[in-house]
Amino acid sequence: SNGNVTATPDGDDLQYLVPVQIGTPPQTLHLDFDTGSSDLWVFSSETDPSSSKGHSLYNPSTSTSSKKVDGASWNITYGDQSSSSGDVYTDVVTVGSLTVNSQAVESAQQVSAQFAQGNNDGLVGLAFSSINTVKPTPQKTWFDNIASTLDAPLFVADLRHETPGSYIFGAIPSAASNILYAPVDNSKGFWQFSTSSDTGGEFDAIADTGTTLILASDALVKSYYQKVQGAHLDALQGGYVFGCNTTLPDFKFAVGEGEITVPGSLINYAPAGNNECFGGIQPSGGLPFAIFGDIALKAAHVVFDSGKTQVGWAQK
Numbered sequence: 001s002n003g004n005v006t007a008t009p010d011g012d013d014l015q016y017l018v019p020v021q022i023g024t025p026p027q028t029l030h031l032d033f034d035t036g037s038s039d040l041w042v043f044s045s046e047t048d049p050s051s052s053k054g055h056s057l058y059n060p061s062t063s064t065s066s067k068k069v070d071g072a073s074w075n076i077t078y079g080d081q082s083s084s085s086g087d088v089y090t091d092v093v094t095v096g097s098l099t100v101n102s103q104a105v106e107s108a109q110q111v112s113a114q115f116a117q118g119n120n121d122g123l124v125g126l127a128f129s130s131i132n133t134v135k136p137t138p139q140k141t142w143f144d145n146i147a148s149t150l151d152a153p154l155f156v157a158d159l160r161h162e163t164p165g166s167y168i169f170g171a172i173p174s175a176a177s178n179i180l181y182a183p184v185d186n187s188k189g190f191w192q193f194s195t196s197s198d199t200g201g202e203f204d205a206i207a208d209t210g211t212t213l214i215l216a217s218d219a220l221v222k223s224y225y226q227k228v229q230g231a232h233l234d235a236l237q238g239g240y241v242f243g244c245n246t247t248l249p250d251f252k253f254a255v256g257e258g259e260i261t262v263p264g265s266l267i268n269y270a271p272a273g274n275n276e277c278f279g280g281i282q283p284s285g286g287l288p289f290a291i292f293g294d295i296a297l298k299a300a301h302v303v304f305d306s307g308k309t310q311v312g313w314a315q316k
C-alpha cells in the first residue's frame with residue numbers, strides 16, 4: 001500500500017498542517033508532521049483548559065477504540081524551548097488512507113505558551129523511534145508502525161511556498177527526478193547526513209520538516225549574509241534582517257555526488273518590521289549540526305528512506 005496526504009502551510013509557511021483521524025468514530029485533528037522528533041502528541045480533553053482554546057481536541061473517553069497505557073507518561077522540550085507533557089493512550093490513527101490500529105497517542109495535559117497560541121492541534125513525530133519520550137516504555141512512531149505495510153519503507157516530503165504540498169508514504173512520486181542520496185546517521189535519532197557548502201565547509205545537517213528555517217553555524221550564516229547588501233544581525237528582531245526588496249543569493253549544499261540549490265527567493269522569509277525582512281537562514285545557537293528546515297525542504301522532493309537509512313533530495 002501507499003498513501004498521500006495534503007500538507008497545508010499556515011501563515012509565512014511557519015508550519016505545515018496535515019489532517020489526521022484518531023479514534024472511533026474518527027476525530028480529525030490538524031497535526032504538524034515533524035521529522036525532527038518522534039512523539040505523536042495531541043491537544044485533548046485532558047489539556048489544561050487555559051491552554052486548549054481554539055484547538056481541536058482528542059477525547060479518548062468518546063473513542064470506543066481507545067485504551068489507556070497504564071503508568072505511561074511523556075514530556076518533551078524542543079530546540080526552540082517549547083514543551084508539552086501528559087499521559088498515553090493507544091487508538092486507531094489514520095493518515096490519508098493508511099491506518100495504524102494501535103498507535104500510541106500521547107495526550108497533552110500541559111503545553112507551553114507557544115503551542116497554546118499556535119495553530120496546530122499537536123505533532124506527528126517522524127524521526128527515529130529511539131528518541132520517543134514515553135516512559136517507562138518508549139513508543140513507536142506512526143511511520144514505524146505503518147512501514148511494514150507500505151510498498152517501500154519510505155516517505156517523501158513535498159513542501160511548497162504558500163500553497164499546499166503533500167507527504168507521500170510508501171512510494172516516490174514520478175515528479176521526483178535525479179534524486180541525490182546521502183547515508184543517514186540515525187545515532188541521535190535524527191535524519192542526519194553529511195553535507196558541505198561554499199559558505200560553511202563540511203558539516204552535518206538534519207532534515208527537519210518541523211523547523212521553519214535553515215539554522216546553521218555562525219560562520220556559515222555570517223558568510224552567507226556578507227553577500228547581502230545591507231544585511232545585519234538585529235538582536236531585537238532575533239536574527240539577520242535586510243531590506244525587503246534585496247535580491248538574495250542562492251544557498252547551495254552538497255548531497256552525495258551532487259548539489260541542491262535553495263533559490264534566494266525562498267530565503268527572503270518574511271517582513272520583520274521597519275521595511276526590513278527576516279532571513280530564512282539564521283544561526284543555530286551552537287548546535288553540532290545544521291537544521292535544514294522548511295526553507296531548504298521547499299526546494300526539493302525529500303525522500304526519507306528508513307529501509308536503506310538514507311535521505312534523498314530531488315531538485316524542484
Ligand SMILES: O=C(CN1CCCCC1)Nc1ccc2c(c1)OCO2
Pocket residue numbers: 032034036078079080081082123210211212215284285287291
Ligand atoms: O524546535 C524546533 C522545531 N519544533 C518542532 C515542534 C514544534 C515546535 C518547534 N526547532 C528548533 C528551533 C530553534 C532551535 C532549534 C530547533 O535548535 C536550536 O534553536
